[in-house]
Amino acid sequence: MRESAPVPDIQEIVLTAQETRHADDAIRRLVSEYDTTDDLGLLARLAEHRDSLPVRLTDVLAGIRSRLGSAVTVIRRPRPDENVGPTPSHWRLRGHAATAAHDLWLAMVSVQVGEPVCWQTLQGGRLFNDVLPIEGQEHAQTGHSSVNNLDFHVEDAFDDDRCDVLALLCLRNRDLTATTVATADQLVDVGAEDRELLSRPCFAILPDPEHLKGSGTVDPSPVWRPVLFGGSRPYLRVDPAYTTTAPGDDASARAFSRLCRRLAGALVPVRLSPGDLLLIDNYRAVHGREPFRPRYDGTDRWLRKLTLTFDLQQSSGRRRAGSRALALS
Known part of the structure; x- marks a missing residue:
């Protein structure tokens, strides 16, 4: 009898309006007190609002932080009432006030998982x-991008200081374009x-172009790293679009090609609606996106993103020269 494929390590939690009521009340108060959601004092305040979240959600978030929970978590909630306005034509043109309540929901959940960090080289x-x-x-x-597949990858795979968890909140997704995910549990039979x-440091991983054209400084030279590490249940460091092997190392190139085919075949679509939040363990899962046809009329797919680290002190200590990850907790 043919063995079934490993089940992807994905969980979903669906919250009711009653369960989000206390959090929404707290968010409304905070929106009225602060001019911008980038205020660091506001982040500190959010961490104090753990009790505003339902216990069954905070239990899930604790599992993500300990890496005992699922590698991919989808948190669905009733659609928020706040109007975010049209999807901007560029990230520079976003109005700060429009997404404030949504940003605070994203942050309120995320700070229970890790400490938010950002890059000087990305989006100012x-x-x-x-x-x-x-x-x-x-x-x-x-x-x-839009009309092509966004290939599966680990977020910021080129850098040792990459995030532990990627958090994506959906503001608009009229066409239900899927985020695609695959988890390391599907590699048990490699x-x-x-x-x-x-597991050898034979793979050269380059920064993606968004980092290289940003206002900060990222070293454009490749880092040579393994793409699997961490023992019998490996962690991933995979970004096929920006990864090469040394000339003549055909064995490593073939092994990497087989790994990528395996991950591509294991991809699962996750379709987010407004208010849905996707948490991806950046060491135990890869993510990408299905193609879609952009309209550039204010109705296009729009997500908000936070990157999270479990240990800010350790993260700062391992930062390589040229990396500009900023701790903002």
């Missing part, structure tokens, strides 16, 4: 980033020879 060093299509970048392998090859 803003804490909250926008994932939306930008005209002229339709075919890029970045969060601003052969010993491939596992050994993939």
Whole structure:
């Protein structure tokens, strides 16, 4: 009898309006007190509102932080009443006030998982980033593409200081374009020879173009790292669009190609509606996106993004030269 494929490590929690009422009340008060959601004092205040979240949600979030929970978590809630306005044509053009309540929900949940960090090289060093299509970048392998698949990847795989968890909140997704995910649990049957090859520091990972054209400084030279690490249940460091092997290292190249085919075949679509929040363990899962046809009329897919670290002190200590990850807790 043929063995079934490993089940992807994904969980979903659906909250009721009653369960989100206390959090929504707290968010309304905070929106009235602060001019911007990038205020660091506001983040500190949010951490104090753990009791505003339902216990069954905070239990799930604790599991994510300990890495004992699922690698991918979808948190669905009743659609928020706040109108975010049209999807901007560029992240620079977003109105700060429009997304305030949504940003605070994203942050209130996220700070129970990890400490928010950001990059000087991405979106002007803003804490909250926008994932939306930008005209002229339709075919890029970045969060601003559209008509092509965004290939699966680990967020900021090129850097040792990459986030532990990626948090994505949906503001608009009229076409229900899927975020695609695959988890490391689906690699349990990778052969010993491939596992050994993939665990060697033989893979050159480059920064993606968004970092290189930003206002900060990221070293454009590749880092040579393994793409699997961490023992019998491996962690992932995979970004096929920006990864190469050394000339002549055909064995590593073939092993990497097999790994990528395996992950591509394991991808699962996650379709987010407004208010839905997706938490992805950046060491135990990869993510990408289905293609879609942008309209550039204010109705396009729009997500807000936070990147989270479990240990800010350790993260700061391992930062390599040229990296500009900023701690904003």
